[in-house]
Amino acid sequence: MDQETGSKKLLLIGWDGADWEHINPLLEQGLLPNLQAFIDSGTVGNCATLGPVLSPMLWNSVATGKHAYKHGIYGFTEPDRTNGGARPFSSYSRKTKAFWNICSQVGLKTNVINWWASHPAEPINGCVVSNLFAGVKPGKEGPIIPPDVIHPVELRKQLGRFKMFPQELTSEHILPFIPNAEKINQEEDSRLETFAKVFTETMTTHALGTAVMENEPWDVMAIYYTCHDHFSHAFMNFHPPRLPWVKEEDFEIFKDVIAGAYRFSDLMLGRLLSLCNDDTTVIICSDHGFESGAGRTIGNPREPAGPAADHRQYGIFLAKGPNIRPGEQVYGASLIDLAPTMLTILGLPIGDDMDGRPLLEIFNEQPEIKTIPSWDDATGEYPDGMHAEEKELNPEDAAELLNQFVALGYIDDPGADKEKQFDTAEVECDYNLAQNYMFVSMPEQAIPLFEKLVAHSPWEDRFIQQLAQAYQRSGRLKAALTVIEKAYDIEETKAVAIRVLYAELKVALGADIEEVRPVLEQVEKSPHRGNQLRNRVAALYSKCRCWKDAERVYLGAVKHDQDDARAHQGLSRVYCRLHENQKTIDHALTAIGLIYRLPHAHLNLGIALARTGHHQEAETAYHNALRISPNFAHAHRCLVRLYNKLNRPEMAFQHTAIIRQAFDMRKAKREQAMRDRVAPPPANIPDFPSEAGRRETLLKERPTRVDERKPSGKEFVLVSGLPRSGTSLMMQMLECAGLPPKTDGEREADDDNLKGYYEWEAIKQIQTRRDLLDEEGLEGKAIKVISMLLKQMPYQHRYKIVFMTRPIEEVATSQAKMIDRRGTEGADQSVEELTQSLASHRSNIVSWMEGNPRVEFIQVDYPTLVKDPESVVPQIAAFLGDRLPTPGNLMDAIDISLYRNRA
Amino acid sequence: MERRKTAAVNVTRWTAYTAAGAAAATAGTLTSEAEAAITVVDVNVSLEDTAQGNGYFDVFGPYTFGGAGASFSFQQAFNETGTSVGIMLVTGFGNISIAGFVAGAYNYPSNLAYGANLSTQSFGVAASARGDMAWGAGYSNSQWVNAGTGYLGFQFDLGGGTQWGWAEVQVNGTPDNRGEFIRYAWGDVGEQITAGQVPEPTSLAVLALGAAGLTTMRRRKAS
Known part of the structure; x- marks a missing residue:
């Protein structure tokens, strides 16, 4: 460490949405022993939030000590000016230095885990795992880690394995939170799935945090957990006392989740503290509280980020360390004070352009307060790690995070319409920025x-x-x-x-x-x-x-x-x-x-x-x-x-x-x-x-979401895959076997698909036409749905999906040739880049199919099907069973000459 | 003690969770320990003599198994010269015996390694017999003359059947022969526990360890 500091180490733990109203009753019952010990040995108090109460804006104010109009993160998503559409706010958009840049430039080893809008990971003096790690997908050889999620790149393999997936959970993990989990009908009720997602996302953060604390050097460590906020959004309505509009049976099943989340956090806190030495100052804070008791209301405002209406004005603040007063209360602390306080603990000057104050009342011995006009103009002996230039971000990498925002209700489902996505993101950014101006x-x-x-x-x-x-x-x-x-x-x-x-x-x-x-x-x-x-x-x-x-x-x-x-x-x-x-x-x-x-x-x-x-x-x-x-x-x-x-x-x-x-x-x-x-x-x-x-x-514009949980009892046969993966051939095979295709004949056969496309044009509108599959007789037909549309299929139906695969390089080349022949414009990517993004997309879809209880699927390798149909066709026949009147005819459609356009 | 660092269980943290677990019995959910087949008691007592002169003993204990019936105590005494050269003794009371052997006129408790199977030991130090742990060259067969941490093994019967237990002791070695009694534990009837074994934490407590916990969980699943 090159900088002489006020304290040797600093650990900042961010607990999104944690609230004293939930913590205090558990403390009284002795259920949070680690937090109790922390409180006894440190200074605690409320932490007032800022406006608007949206987590990405708030946590970047924590990081910078500045209000959102200065730091530039205006919400969940921003317009993607390169690819069109919207993307999660990125570290490119932050206009000022975060504390990790400041610490980095003075030579402090600084590690940051899962912070809002920290992607792409900044090349600081230390380690960053960006918030897009949450979207990492499983692959055959382990999790697929997109580029720029981890800095330094050498840690990708070592840290990548700490992504935990919902499929890894067992009843032993779930039952302490949901003792009556067996009463949940997962066919109709996705809440257990939500629990598993939130739990594993929390565990992933915790595993990354502890791994870095144990194995990497650090002076400053910051870990951000979504745990309390995400559990609260999903399960606070079931927290005791029972609300009049919550069904008794739902209450009985989910009433322990919130208390469980706090108790599990306490166990995790114990572990984090065991990895600190006596010279470490530890700060825990939350960006806002969460309505409980009578403060809970039915429904939220019909606007993007409507669920934020459940956020309470006060979060929590706790600090302990060698120079922190034990057993004391702090009054009037605000999120905006965190960065100046951390810099003071580290013996570093505060920027005059920061909006907060150091919380001097928490210290045993008053530290010297130093200031500089702005850290943004100060250069250090070491690099600050701010991005020098903006590189293109892969939209596929961000897709999972966007889905999560949608699932939490923070943004409207952006659908497939990129222009609308872009427009919506721009409108919300303007709105959030304007609200921040009003707040200040x-x-x-x-x-x-x-x-x-x-x-x-x-x-x-x-x-x-x-x-x-x-x-x-x-x-x-x-x-x-x-x-x-x-x-x-x-x-x-x-x-x-x-x-x-x-x-x-x-x-x-x-x-x-x-x-x-x-x-x-x-x-x-x-x-x-x-x-x-x-x-x-x-x-x-x-x-x-x-x-x-x-x-x-x-x-x-x-x-x-x-x-x-x-x-x-x-x-x-x-x-x-x-x-x-x-x-x-x-x-x-x-x-x-x-x-x-x-x-x-x-x-x-x-x-x-x-x-x-x-x-x-x-x-x-x-x-x-x-x-x-x-x-x-x-x-x-x-x-x-x-x-x-x-x-x-x-x-x-x-x-x-x-x-x-x-x-x-x-x-x-x-x-x-x-x-x-x-x-x-x-x-x-x-x-x-x-x-x-x-x-x-x-x-x-913002219709009420139809509850698609109730099963329709219908089951559709879909043929899917990346475009140019042999989906048309499979449609022909199914037709030969007596399962006619649903097609409108709008797209005729051409040089690219000599026997026709077997497409139903209307399916492309499934995002907005949710009743499309209600048409009479569709269950007796095969429907071709390209992989990009699969996730949008109405949830109330079951699907048997024949998913065609083909080596990605061949798909990319075939798509490129088709685009050439048609003289249209495709994605502005090289074949290599296209290959990478197609692979990532396909892996994403396969994971989705694996985790979806209403989907059964079989993967059929196109080259194998053409070259060695005898090995594949019986599996298809077995998979579709009596949906195929004449399975013996499946092979009639195979024509080796169609396996073309190979690289 | 290196082996303890790599183990998935942190005993001190587990003990803290016991309190939470007890409260949880009334509160309902999220206990951090598994159904206990092993009970662990943290002691952390310094086995330092304060008595002066030959024949005076400082007694530490008794430490009881299962609340009653069987117990043991440590004793420290100065030698005849009244100098700092002490003697460390352990004695079991009730229906209990200590893993060890008899050699010459003395009973020697075994110094068991972490992980040693208790049920297969020879319990040669009978109830109420004084087990001599260390007193320099005078006890030539003592296994406790070198500085370090080891485990005493116990076998007892409270009326329900045989039970085994262990005590973790850190000794300073001859000629000092002082030390620290760290903790002891016993299993339920018939539980063939090993020296130093503590209860498996629940799956959640394992995961709360973070990276180590996730790795442990996956390793267990794979095996």
Whole structure:
């Protein structure tokens, strides 16, 4: 190690979605011994999340110490500008250094496992296993590891074997989580499959992490586990207490999964800690919590990333190590503070361009805080590992991860339409970026994005509402009102958020609170989700000095979620105005304990402290408010008053001067603000369809997923394989044996397929036409489905698939010749590249068939079939059984001359 | 001790899980240990004499098997000179005998290697007989005069049939003859356990070991 550091080693463990609400009851029962020991010897607390609450954005904020608008990872998928379509966000898109780049350039051996958007693995001073390792597929000679998943490349073989596949699980692994697993009808219920996927994905991460910790040198180690989040998305609804809409039998089967996930994590934590020495500082954090108990609701918003609505505002933070205070609590920690805190632990400077603060209160001995303007401009003695240039990514490698996003509900199924994939990814990126601007109070930057989004999709209510809010927060009140009046009938709308916004705007533009009181009371009574709207209603009452109304609504919010920092801050203001000083202090401290950066809470605290004679403490509170918001005039005024009282005129004068200066500086701004208040929205705001019309479009664009779990009882014979693998020949053989092909005859025989293609053109639309196979008589026919479409076949049917194979090189060459002859354009790849991507695709499909309980398949090697049909044909006959009326005729179709186009 | 590092089971962690497992009996799921055919007790007692002068003994124990009936104790004593040259003794009580042999006037407990089959040992040190582990050249047949870790073997019957047990002892060697009693264990009736054997963890506990666990799981499946 070349850098002199504050502590010798640092281990960061990321537990996505872990929540104290789930951990605490298990701790009380003594079921998490490793975590309990960690808590006893370290500092712990809440960790406030950021906005929007989407894991890839959050974990990159952890890695960089910057908000998403600075780091460049705007969600799950990004438009793929090279291949078209969409791809998971990659490390190419991160615009700034992560902590592993910084550690790398100062010479610290740094290893990173499974971090969001870490693919392609960056060539740092250490080891990286990217998040695309999750998509690794099994192959004959072991897992197939795509390039760039592991750095350094020499570790590919050694680490590749730690991919665990669902097929490896046995009942011994499953029963502790699902004791009644045998009651699950796997034909109809895919939840056991989901469990197996999440479990093995967790195990893969853990095996990689421990392997690297044991065998590779490290100063800094970071491991990211999806475990808690993915188990929670799949099984939180079954967690006790039973929800009214959850069936008793489902509850009995799956009620132990969440507790099991936490207990298994505790076992894994024990192992990780056993691989650390006493000089290691260990941090555990989660990016958000997860709704449980009464916070769980049925269904999610009908929008991409809708399931994120289940994410709670607070994750967890724990730290222990040689210089970490034992048995302590930390208050007001945020995800954005992780990177500065880690750099401080390592004795490295913090970038001035980072948005977080080091959590100094966790240290025994205060470390020296060093800063530099930006790590992005600093070069080190060692390479930082940032990618020098963007290389093309293989879409096949990313396909599995995309499927996982779909399965979790984080993105809409992108289907096969690349243009739509691209467009959807672009829209969501813009939306997420705009929301991040709103989170960091930069509405001016959000406005152009929301304007673009409403022009693109005027049927999306979420864009309209956010645009109106962005106008409101930037002071363009008239524009905000115009937008919502154009889009909604305020008297009739059921959109509660719009009613609140309307009331806020009317009051801000001069209306009396009594004019909008009926609207506010309706909102108060409606059973809407979350506290955001309750707090806004209360804030409006507070603004209009209706203190008792504000108190009532804020208390309702606290009853709903006792950890709602903004409700506590609001109550601190109400009680401050009511001169109830003790209550003011209590609620202000609670609010600050939950989220540190609440300047009004610090201010109210200061006022109540000053009133009760705690002048020194009040001074501290005012200064804390000003640290967060340096131009906070009210805090300066309070300080002037305090210093005058304490007979410190020089200090009072200093703050008076600041107030005057700020007043002068704001004068021009205020004039502009007055103009902005009444300025109309730009002319390009579209005319919105009616609410009903928008709803209709929404249902069409994002239809409810049909439950295809219930089996139809139908079974179809499919002939499949890569194009040019002999599928047409197999169709002919089946026809000879009495199983007629389903074909529309649209694609006639040509030089490439002399006896015709045997295709049914409509099958290509199976993604959108889910009832296509309901046509009468189809069960008695053979249907040709190219391998790319297999995964899209409706799930409620069973399939017997004759899967044709042929040496990949021959397939690639044959496809290339066919494309040449037809004069069309294929994939822009060399034959070698095509060969590699076809091999990867075929392996992917075979794994899918192997793991699908509704699929039976036989692989038929095309060259063998043609050269030695006697060895293959009986197997086909046996596989299809009585589906073939005259199996003896199978061989009639074989014509050796058709085995052509070989390389 | 190198062999313990490569074993799939970490005894200390297992003991910690026992507590969790006990709680789990009421909570329902995810116990980290298998149905126990072997019980392990961590002791970690330093076998240091504090008594001064010939004939004074420091007694460590008794350590009981299965809660009652059979037990054993260690003793440390100074020699006649009152110098630091001690003697280490082990004695079994109740229906118990210790793996070992008689030579001359002394009973010598065997120093068993990790993995030795207990049921096939010769249990030559009878109940209440003093087993002399080490006292320099005076006990020429002692197998405990060299520094290192070894296992004592026990055979006992609590009324239900023969049971075997082991005790892991680390000795400093002659002439110091102090040491540390690390842990001991016994199997259920008829369980032919080996020296140092601990319960197989559940499949989940194996997997929680990460890379080593996954490798172990695959190796077991393959065999």
